[in-house]
Amino acid sequence: MPLQLQWYLSTLSHYVGAAIAIVALMWLTNKGLRRLGLRGDAAMGLALVVPWLLGLLIWNAGPIVASLYFSFTDYNILQAPKFVGLDNYEKLISGDPNFWPSVRLTMVYAALTVPLGLVGSVVAAIMLNQGVKGIGLWRTLYYLPAILPAFVTALLWRLMFLPTRSGLVNSATEPIWSLFGDKPPGWFLDRDMLLWGFVIMSFWGVFGANTVIVLAGLKNIPRDLYEAANVDGAGVWARVRHITLPQLSPTLFYLIVMGIIAAVQVFDQPLFIQLPAGSPTFLNVYLYGQGFQFFQMGYASAIAWFMFVIILLLTLAVFRSSAAWVYYESEARK
């Protein structure tokens, strides 16, 4: 039997086994809870969410607790984890010269890409919503970059940003650089410019998808609001400021939260772009290196928890602030 077929059959048998086990557990939940006297409705509902509940326990809750524990240990996978107290966190805060530069790079990247992507897509969506012809075509065109795998996007922009004159971006912008008496930059090979390379690349990747989402939000705004504003003689800016943006705020809120989470966790792109020696890398890539190349699973877990807390704090901050700027129809009606 060919080797490949053996691999497939092995996984297939585990897959089918797991599927049967899950279905059996669902069936048992339903029957068992009924026997215990639960309403049929409740028993069936609980049985139906069993796959997710199992997933929650096995792949989320358990691992979260475990990674918190690992973060207090010295663990190289081969030997059992050894408890070392706060050592990993101490190293992270003061003992590792490569950690904070990575934090800084990642945070600055997030702080630039999220707002840039948001403003770009809101502007594009408002323009598309002016009754331009061929809206389906525009939408397709803008959405196209978002369907590329992230790593293909990375390879493609590495090519676009080749530091030599033959790199497309540099050959097109050479006159502009020479205007300032500069040579075109090395982009991903230049420690000071690589951040901008990543920002431009990510803008290209997400802006179309965000535009499509914002456009759907715009279509949901009731027309009579604008008509009322027209009667009142409101100008373009007043309409954007007092109708479009408040009505759009739930959509923007969603995009900000999802954007922050994605930006802080950027991973595929930097793994396909070799950064210059001595340059900090993105947090997730740093974590991957510590855990899966140096096998410092304990330290990597501490970094993971650090990222978890950062993302949690940022998300909470956005949620907290949302009371002030996110407008919900249902609340206004109260």
Place this chain on the structure above:
Amino acid sequence: MSLRGVTAEQVGGAAVLGGSAREGRRGLRKQLRLLPVYILLGLGGIFALVPFIWMLSTSLKSQAQLFVFPPEWIPDPALWSNYAEAWTALPFSAMLMNTIFVTALAMFGELASASLVAYGFARFNFPFRNILFVLMLSTMMLPWVVTLIPSFIIWRVLGQINTYDPLTVGALFAWGPFYIFLLRQFFLTVSREIEEAAIVDGANSMQVFWHVMLPLVKPVLLAVAVLSFQGNWNNFRGALIYLQQPIERFTMPLGLQFFQASLSNEAPRWHYMMAMSGLMALPVIVLFFLAQRQFIEGIQLGGVKG
């Protein structure tokens, strides 16, 4: 279905521009007034499209043509043989098979489990339902690195590192909260009366699910299928963590990374890399053009309904 509603409204918006001759002239004036908007949109479109054209153009060049100045857009001759050469430089045929295998199993698992769970959340009253639902939504914000190392250790204990299990079996546990959320929202829009009629006819819950509910939410199911295909086909991260040599075991994304790393050591062969990148992206691009509505609506719904 409200899925259709979005499109109908948008088509309606475009149709407003048509109409009688007089309106046509007014429309023309309006279109002229929109000229700056068209110019800006066009610039945005060029920004979106140019990298794609550059990818295609580069993939057809010879090594010598790669670094000429000024850049050449239409290589002469166009070397379509680059595609075959890049494909055979590594065992990409085997990797393609692996990727299809992984994608098919993971997609089926995601769709089956997510729709069952969504049906449970949408239609049944069980204890702690709302708490569990909020919990499910909050897992959407859980960074994957937090669970990464313990998950890796689970698979290691099970002896399944360097197999396709970690990339497929986990899908049976409804690992995509976003899909559950989308499907639930649509199950909620189905009127109870349709279900009750089926129950009066003697159908049980699972029969209602299979014969009534699933056909009614087919558009969302398609949207989820398309997103799920994209996610699994492009799953680089999982492959990087769980798959190792021999290369024949890789999936395409991992193969592409191996390819670029091995090619960078010599003179960078961008023509091969772009050919492979294009081939890798091709199924998703084709699917996008076939099921554009589902793609776009799938991602829109998160923003509008959320």
